[in-house]
Amino acid sequence: MIPKAITGLQCHQCNWMVPADPFHYTCPKCGKNLDFIYDYELIGSSWSKLDLEQDPDRSSWRYLPLLPVKNAPEDTSIVVGGTPLVNLPKIAKAHGIAILQIKDDTRNPSGSLKDRATELCIQHAREQGKKTIVAASTGNAGSSLAALSAYHGVQSIIFAPASAPPAKLTQIRQHGAKLVPVDANYDTAFDLAFDWAKKHDHYSRNTGVNPILAEGKKTVALEIAEQRNWQAPDHVFIPVGDGCIISGVFKGFFDLVALGWIDHLPRLHAVQADGSAAIVDSLIRGGEISPVKANTVADSISVDQPRDGDKARRAILESGGLGFRISDQQILAAQQNLSASTGIFAEPAAATAYAGFLQASSQGIFQAGDQVVVLITGTGLKDIPNAQKNLVDIEPVTADMLSVEHYLGSD
């Protein structure tokens, strides 16, 4: 067995070192978010790219030596991760770059990248002896937790804004999770979920504070690197709300640089909706992240107070990334553009990353040889009403060839 090489956790703010056991969600000294710290030399001494090449497991558990749990779950045949990296040579050419690839994380079991964090979380909860997992969610984290809890046989309680897309709330309930639809926004649901978990000694899957989640999300970066034969891209576009996904992506590439498996960090670009741009605003303005009053069509990245904002900002700055702000109208246009040019149907929050790519291109940020990856985090099938906003109503056609000829023209 490959040894677990965790030397502890470190506060990203005050740098305090915290032992991994007993587990702390946040820094016991200053209350800020923690990072898992690995002994990369130890990991590299017993695990190689060749080991990975010979590993038949396509799921994110192939990266177990870089994950902060003792074991993989008993069964992983539902396959979290292992999602396609889709080549788009024609679109790359049109934008004057060498390579454009979409990392299509809509292809996870519950339809979003959140499954990567959830499955690691369930395994960690088990290893911590917890039987119930609590989460706050704008929808995807909740439906992910509900689905994978059903698969792995654990209990889950999910706090969500009652205004979340009906498909996501339905998905949560279909999977038999306990849904608490809160008559409030995500931020309030978050606080309630956190307090509930603490009071009842349940495991908290709350995105943006539990450092396990970034460790789960980082597997998407590990996969991108491996699928690109250990060549880091130049740019990665990431939709940002709470900031936890970009922190996770950063951690994945950081690990690989530390292991010496890739030679540089890609520039991680944060793409936010105009109506929920606290992190990007702080980059532009400088200084602390100030909460906003979130209001955007991209529900999965609609947050007032980014809970992992500081780590997200570090990820952007240390990687040389930029911040992009996208209007709701541009988001829906990018969603349709992506669907029609690639076959990938993204939810608005995910399409926001593609809108960021389009904006960067129009701003002349790319150079001729650039290799770009856009991270698509969730499926558009979860939010049909918003996709329909792009579409003009069409009348049914009468069932005879003459009417069809008239409707289709002389095509």
Place this chain on the structure above:
Amino acid sequence: MIPKAITGLQCHQCNWMVPADPFHYTCPKCGKNLDFIYDYELIGSSWSKLDLEQDPDRSSWRYLPLLPVKNAPEDTSIVVGGTPLVNLPKIAKAHGIAILQIKDDTRNPSGSLKDRATELCIQHAREQGKKTIVAASTGNAGSSLAALSAYHGVQSIIFAPASAPPAKLTQIRQHGAKLVPVDANYDTAFDLAFDWAKKHDHYSRNTGVNPILAEGKKTVALEIAEQRNWQAPDHVFIPVGDGCIISGVFKGFFDLVALGWIDHLPRLHAVQADGSAAIVDSLIRGGEISPVKANTVADSISVDQPRDGDKARRAILESGGLGFRISDQQILAAQQNLSASTGIFAEPAAATAYAGFLQASSQGIFQAGDQVVVLITGTGLKDIPNAQKNLVDIEPVTADMLSVEHYLGSD
């Protein structure tokens, strides 16, 4: 290059042999459906299980020597096929069988098994020099054709009943396909689409007559066998409408028996909705398949006249399979049961297969050592309104801990 070993096509009805070039959709002699005929000896002489083991391509194109096209598409990185075969040991035990596995084809690019047929079809159309593909669809085939047409850069026209689930119609339009929403049922849309394609010399992707489609769908059987290390299961449960999926699954296992790669055909059980059970009715009653007036919640298998009914019946009878009829209520109950016990959210038509498994189990059809596969053909995310029929409305909870405690009880 592995030689294409197609010796021609054969009418399943009158046994007439038809050359593969020029291509015929149906028997030029009697008008019935055709099967592709392969020279298995030739295929087996230049392609082995070991070749497959060493093939890094996870998509259905790994089976190219068994597909009736010259080449794979230029790019296959969107990955059609390669879907998980999910082990469910606890449920197997509860039903007194050795193995239960779900083949989760919701994980295809557009969320359904139809992508397997569509991508082969697009490649075949290209090799035939056709630029526009026409299909009739109850929804999944259409959204599949729209998505993969966008990816591969071909034109598509899709005829669908205007009453199809809005998510599927939205998906079709998002991907930029030309949608003809017909004010009629699937059967009428089918006839219109077929006539349109003929008149305009477009390629017809109409399920149930074009033999390419069964060849595409058969890859799900090839994958099941390979994922089970070339051990055929004892039973496979398949949702049946037109009959094309079960014909495809049959063809896949048939090919493998002919190649000597598996030692028997699994029993292929056809599961139909009560309100659309023309094929199962004919099995029970004997004699020809008579059309019905279809009416079921399971839109993807709601057809009056099964276009591939005769081949479907042959698949059931030759494999020793049975027919099952499931009420709409049982379908929705099975959908929720499946979601809550496995984490897999199936659309009603797909959940029908699981309902068939449950019915078979309660009828005592299984023996202790049996190995069972259930084929889940499409995602529940495409039809949220039907999933909601299972769920009682719940009121939002006021955003304070007291209300939450009250709502969740002392949990």
